[in-house]
Amino acid sequence: MDSREALIALNLIEGVGPVRARSLLEHFGDAPKILTATAGELRRVRGIGEDTAAAIHNWETTIDLKSELKRIADFGVHVLIASDALYPDSLREIYDPPRVKPVTICKPDDRSHQFPNGSGIKHVPLKSTKRNRSSLP
Secondary structure: OOHHHHHHHHHHOOOOOHHHHHHHHHHHOOHHHHHHOOHHHHHOOOOOOHHHHHHHHOHHHOOOHHHHHHHHHHOOOEEEEOOOOOOOHHHHOOOOOOOEEEEEEOOOOOHHHOOOOOOOEEEOOOEEEOOOEEEOO
């Protein structure tokens, strides 16, 4: 699993919001390590209690990552992460930037899909609740 997939999964785990995700990433270094950590290792992170540690440790029983990735692809969306060159600079500068940013990217030679901002990138809002998972418009 790569960092992008792990961040998508982490974003869908009940009880893991931006503050906890940042604490986890600071502690473990990258998202795949978070998802493979034991519940005991997770509880050592500031702000991670028993329930959240269990939710993270058992994430594969509640999240169908393969289906989520297929839905993202079916919608024609690419998920940017902070290490991507296309990740918006304005988001890098804020205190609590989103770990994942869904966007639609058109091919440079496809002028029929140029977006109003004049670029080949359209930022797509990710409507997400932990109960119904992500829903892309």
